[in-house]
Amino acid sequence: MTFKDLNLNTPLYNALDDLGFETPTPIQAESFNVVASGKDVVGIAQTGTGKTYAYMLPILKNLKYSRQENPRVLVLVPTRELVVQVVNEIEKLSKYINNRVLGVYGGTNINTQKQAVAQGLDILVATPGRLYDLAVSRVLQLKSIQKLVIDEVDVMLDLGFRHQLMNIFDILPERRQNIMFSATMTTDVDELITDFFINPTKISIAVSGTPLENITQLRYNVPNFYTKVNLLEDLLADKDTYSRVLIFVAYKRMADRLFDKLEELFPSQTCVIHSNKTQNYRLRSIEQFREGEHRLLVTTDVMARGLDIDDVSHVINFDTPDYPENYMHRIGRTGRAERKGQSILLSTEKEQDSRERIEKLMQMQIGVLEIPEYVEISKELIEEERDVIKERYNPTKRSGDNIPGPAFHEKKEKNQKVNLGGSYRREMAKKYKKPKTRGDKNANRRKKKRR
Numbered sequence: 001m002t003f004k005d006l007n008l009n010t011p012l013y014n015a016l017d018d019l020g021f022e023t024p025t026p027i028q029a030e031s032f033n034v035v036a037s038g039k040d041v042v043g044i045a046q047t048g049t050g051k052t053y054a055y056m057l058p059i060l061k062n063l064k065y066s067r068q069e070n071p072r073v074l075v076l077v078p079t080r081e082l083v084v085q086v087v088n089e090i091e092k093l094s095k096y097i098n099n100r101v102l103g104v105y106g107g108t109n110i111n112t113q114k115q116a117v118a119q120g121l122d123i124l125v126a127t128p129g130r131l132y133d134l135a136v137s138r139v140l141q142l143k144s145i146q147k148l149v150i151d152e153v154d155v156m157l158d159l160g161f162r163h164q165l166m167n168i169f170d171i172l173p174e175r176r177q178n179i180m181f182s183a184t185m186t187t188d189v190d191e192l193i194t195d196f197f198i199n200p201t202k203i204s205i206a207v208s209g210t211p212l213e214n215i216t217q218l219r220y221n222v223p224n225f226y227t228k229v230n231l232l233e234d235l236l237a238d239k240d241t242y243s244r245v246l247i248f249v250a251y252k253r254m255a256d257r258l259f260d261k262l263e264e265l266f267p268s269q270t271c272v273i274h275s276n277k278t279q280n281y282r283l284r285s286i287e288q289f290r291e292g293e294h295r296l297l298v299t300t301d302v303m304a305r306g307l308d309i310d311d312v313s314h315v316i317n318f319d320t321p322d323y324p325e326n327y328m329h330r331i332g333r334t335g336r337a338e339r340k341g342q343s344i345l346l347s348t349e350k351e352q353d354s355r356e357r358i359e360k361l362m363q364m365q366i367g368v369l370e371i372p373e374y375v376e377i378s379k380e381l382i383e384e385e386r387d388v389i390k391e392r393y394n395p396t397k398r399s400g401d402n403i404p405g406p407a408f409h410e411k412k413e414k415n416q417k418v419n420l421g422g423s424y425r426r427e428m429a430k431k432y433k434k435p436k437t438r439g440d441k442n443a444n445r446r447k448k449k450r451r
Helices: 010-019 026-036 051-062 080-093 110-118 128-136 153-158 162-171 187-196 225-236 252-265 279-291 301-306 324-331 349-362 423-432 438-450
Strands: 041-044 073-076 101-104 123-126 147-151 177-182 201-204 215-221 245-249 270-273 296-300 314-317 341-347 367-369
Touching (some): 010 051, 010 080, 026 041, 026 201, 051 080, 051 177, 080 123, 110 128, 128 162, 147 153, 153 162, 153 177, 162 187, 225 252, 225 341, 301 324, 324 349, 341 349
Parallel strands (some): 041 177, 073 147, 101 123, 215 341, 215 367, 245 296
């Protein structure tokens, strides 16, 4: 099948010709007629299989020219990087179409985005938090939304956006087409479909966990962080083979730590992104990596879905992810668009259980390689790798260590008083042999009369 079989219009064919695309991916071919029909759609496909074009081609084909100010198509994505990426892809397809596209996300001046929204638009790409802020400010009107697209919904729910999604659904028109694309089907995703979708057509192209065939997977058993760095130094020295490398780590602190080490080994060849970096820094790092200024990019899992970079030669899992699905999303950054790619997994002894879960999900074994003999096996451990020793008995501690020192003195007599709950309560307890309160005066009078 080619794009000619999808019955697109001339402007879209011209845009695809400029991009050099002739053959649709399976998810694009399967989704086109269903999305174009106006039915609710749920698409499940691996990361890197062209899901953005799968929903935008039929939407753009049927999107008629309009001068109205309010958007008619809303695309929700989990990260700022994905907003930028989706807007860029829509603009490429809209090269010969007269429409208005805008991307909005948090971390930037909301007033600038309000001004852009007020100028009118047809397609809005947004992160849930910033979209809701704009809607609450009354600058953005969502009453004209005809199509709602939720891209990478599994990541969106993992990042805690469920509450924002519920709020957004409440202010959207009831009569709309719901389109959802995801790399994995989880319990949270299924509940979302049940609550808000009307008899959706489900399109599943690849079983979750099935590795892409054009990715060669290898792994090393490595004892600790510094040995991993030494192994990376040996591998990455081959600049021709490792020409554009994504290196995934478990968390932000590890990303900064590894970046510092690689910057020492390969000056001006490494960049890093994670959620603590400013938006401009993250976008600049991605652009430098995409343009080839830097050949190494260190990143965390949160950034895995917002990266659409061609010709990534290798994905290196510096840390073995706890969730097998995250491994699939990581390696999906290479071997894209029918190109060959390679992934390398580094696992310590503590990470072997996570590695086994990955192999179980994929139903295959990852080929293991031996660390070259000339690579130094470090004995030094970082803080997270050291065992926590609980001190039960210390024979060197003197028995008098806890005795107050010469600066200690007893409290003065006036400061040794203890709060007993007020003098009135104590006086009444002495007089009547039981506590009385100020509100119990009548009882006191009756007792006096009886006497």
